[in-house]
Amino acid sequence: MRVQTLLLLLAILEWRLTAGNHHGCSMPGSPCNISRDDRGLQQVVLNAAYSFNNQSNDAFLFKPSVIHRAQRQIVKGICYIVDLNISRTVCRKRDNSDLSRCEFQPAGRLRQTFRCHLEVWQIPWKHQSRIEEFLCKP
Ligand SMILES: *[C@@H]1O[C@H](CO)[C@@H](O)[C@H](O)[C@H]1NC(C)=O
Numbered sequence: 001m002r003v004q005t006l007l008l009l010l011a012i013l014e015w016r017l018t019a020g021n022h023h024g025c026s027m028p029g030s031p032c033n034i035s036r037d038d039r040g041l042q043q044v045v046l047n048a049a050y051s052f053n054n055q056s057n058d059a060f061l062f063k064p065s066v067i068h069r070a071q072r073q074i075v076k077g078i079c080y081i082v083d084l085n086i087s088r089t090v091c092r093k094r095d096n097s098d099l100s101r102c103e104f105q106p107a108g109r110l111r112q113t114f115r116c117h118l119e120v121w122q123i124p125w126k127h128q129s130r131i132e133e134f135l136c137k138p
């Protein structure tokens, strides 16, 4: 199949990944906004990008481009709630590139962005981190 056809298919289908049970972070207590520079947040977002790339059949790697909302809730662990954009980079998947060095696609037919909602639950003292919810759409 030609790359363009694949891209079109990907754009039409809502991209969806739900890992584990669908608990999300719907626990009592209110989430607090956190800084975009928070290291825990950055790790969570990067792991989500790896997961996105692992699941997608796109020829290129995607990476986070914008973080719209970043919240953390502490209840029986740490829950990160993030709304973000994930955009196509110029790095081809098969090249095994270092994502941090990949530039975003310039304006043109290959430029594409998904808007995603991510919820990750971590239990640090058990070294557990689980993507509870990760929904992306074009
Ligand atoms: C990629 O996904 C497969 C199955 O979907 C999984 O077995 C594998 O561990 C994943 N790899 C990474 C790096 O997440």
Ligand SMILES: *[C@@H]1O[C@H](CO)[C@@H](O)[C@H](O)[C@H]1NC(C)=O
Pocket: 033, 068, 069, 070
């Ligand atoms: C939290 O962040 C969101 C989006 O970034 C913003 O709309 C909201 O006003 C912020 N809430 C507080 C309490 O700062």
Ligand SMILES: *[C@@H]1O[C@H](CO)[C@@H](O)[C@H](O)[C@H]1NC(C)=O
Pocket: 066, 085, 113, 114, 115, 138
């Ligand atoms: C985030 O992605 C959505 C969906 O593609 C797009 O409409 C929006 O403009 C993007 N936001 C930014 C700040 O790039």
